[in-house]
Amino acid sequence: MAQVTVIIPTFNRAAYLRLALDSVFSQTWTDFEVLVVDDGSTDDTAAMLRAYPHPVRYISQKNQGDAAARNRGLAETHTPLVAFLDSDDLWLPTKLERQMALLAGRGERTVIYGPQLAIDAEGRMVGREVRPTPTGRITTELFEHSFIAPTSVLGPTELMRQVGFDPRYRVFSDIRTFLILSLTCDFLAGPEPLVLHRRHSANLSARSFENQRIKATVLEEFYFQLGGREAIPRRRAMRRLSQEWRKASDAARRTGDRASAVELARKALGYQLTPRALWAWLAAQMWNPATIL
Numbered sequence: 001m002a003q004v005t006v007i008i009p010t011f012n013r014a015a016y017l018r019l020a021l022d023s024v025f026s027q028t029w030t031d032f033e034v035l036v037v038d039d040g041s042t043d044d045t046a047a048m049l050r051a052y053p054h055p056v057r058y059i060s061q062k063n064q065g066d067a068a069a070r071n072r073g074l075a076e077t078h079t080p081l082v083a084f085l086d087s088d089d090l091w092l093p094t095k096l097e098r099q100m101a102l103l104a105g106r107g108e109r110t111v112i113y114g115p116q117l118a119i120d121a122e123g124r125m126v127g128r129e130v131r132p133t134p135t136g137r138i139t140t141e142l143f144e145h146s147f148i149a150p151t152s153v154l155g156p157t158e159l160m161r162q163v164g165f166d167p168r169y170r171v172f173s174d175i176r177t178f179l180i181l182s183l184t185c186d187f188l189a190g191p192e193p194l195v196l197h198r199r200h201s202a203n204l205s206a207r208s209f210e211n212q213r214i215k216a217t218v219l220e221e222f223y224f225q226l227g228g229r230e231a232i233p234r235r236r237a238m239r240r241l242s243q244e245w246r247k248a249s250d251a252a253r254r255t256g257d258r259a260s261a262v263e264l265a266r267k268a269l270g271y272q273l274t275p276r277a278l279w280a281w282l283a284a285q286m287w288n289p290a291t292i293l
Contacts, residue, residue, distance in 0.1 A: 004032040004096065005077040005157070009069030010087035011039040014048045016198065019123075023090040023196075025054045029097035032083075033057065035076060037069040067165035067173035070150075074161045082157040084150040088198045090119070091151075095194040099154045102188055111155035111181060113148050114190035121200035133189035139182040139231040142175075143219065144240050148187075150174045151195045159185065172215045179222045183231055209251035213264070216244035242272035249280045258284060 006024055010017050017036070024034055034056045038045055040063030049058050061072055070084065083099075085091060099112045115133055118126045134141045142148065163180050165173040178187075222228045223237050249264035261284035268277040 002031050002033040002079050003100075004081045004083055004154070005073070005079045006032055006034045006083050006085055007070060007073035007077065008034065008036045008085045008087050009039055009066050009073065010036060010041060010045060011063065011069075012041045012043045012045070013087045014041070014043045014045045016088040017045060018048055018052070020085055020087050020090060021052060021054065021056065023092075024085065026093050027091065027096045028094050029100055032096065033079065035059065035073050036087075037061065037073045037076075039063050039065065039069040065167060065170040065173075067169060068167040070165045070173075071167065074157065074164065077157050077161075080157055081154060082160055083154045085195075086151050086197075088200065089151040090123075090196040090198070092194045092196065096154070098190055098192075098194060102190055103154065106188065107186065108156060109159065109185040111153060111159075111178075111185050111187050112190065113152045113154075113187060114195070115193045116149050116152055116195045116197045117193045119196045119198050121198065123196075123198075126199065133191075134187075135189050136186055137182065137231075138187045139179065139228065140233065140236060142179055142182050142187075143222070143228060143232050144236060146172075146175050146215075148174070148178045149195065149197060151197065152190075153178075155181075155185075169214055169218060171211050172218050175215070176218045176222060176226075179228065180226055183227050209248065209255045209257065209260070212244070212248040212251045216241065216248050216264075219244055238271045239274075242268045242274055242277050245271065246274075246277045246280045249284060253280075253284055 008020060036049060036056055036058050038060040040061065049056055059072060059076060102112050103110060120126050159181060163177050165177050169176065220241055223232065245264050245268035249261045249268060252260035252264060265277060265281035265284050269281055
């Protein structure tokens with residue numbers, strides 16, 4: 001049996017998926033199997049995989065989102081370790097080799113991750129995504145910055161399966177998962193970027209109103225209901241929650257939803273009175289729809 005299962009959730013990304021697979025089968029460390037979970041694609045994903053020259057396990061399900069696809073992959077995984085790869089991202093050739101070396105001799109509750117480089121839709125480098133990469137019990141830092149990309153993660157299958165990815169959240173379920181794991185696991189950051197994150201029109205929606213509200217909700221749920229209150233200094237948590245609800249208010253105002261903009265700015269102020277949160281509330285109160293072009 002292989003040591004690592006590479007879980008790749010995908011939806012209508014056949015061309016990018018082939019490139020992602022090529023990056024996996026170019027790894028210098030090869031004791032892995034690949035599991036693609038097709039989340040209801042209507043393009044030629046299935047046909048591409050049938051013709052693909054390397055062995056790939058393929059599971060198809062109706063469209064339910066990335067969280068459900070990752071959960072399905074975890075349920076079908078039989079190896080002790082699991083790694084995730086988004087179907088539009090890429091691994092550098094030594095990704096698994098370097099991470100397996102980092103994992104050697106570590107405890108059973110260790111998760112490996114690392115920084116990433118950014119590429120555009122055509123695969124051209126557009127710069128390094130500068131993110132902090134602390135090591136150890138990183139709950140506070142992760143709550144404040146949300147810096148772990150699923151594509152960079154390698155960890156114990158059973159731990160990942162126990163926590164899972166919450167399908168209520170079609171975005172940012174990975175933040176929730178890694179925050180919960182950070183309460184009881186050591187996170188070990190590799191020193192160099194080993195993954196390439198693709199920026200393109202289909203995945204640049206993180207600033208939308210609904211997505212920003214989901215992100216704030218995930219952080220709020222973690223802090224108040226899932227153990228964050230015991231691990232994170234209150235002042236730092238309140239600052240982060242105020243910041244994220246203020247961003248949600250700004251996003252609501254940009255979409256023309258004044259009522260939500262006012263409500264969410266008030267929520268931000270309830271966590272921490274900051275000049276930016278106050279300005280968001282005033283801007284929402286004084287906002288005139290006639291000024292929106």
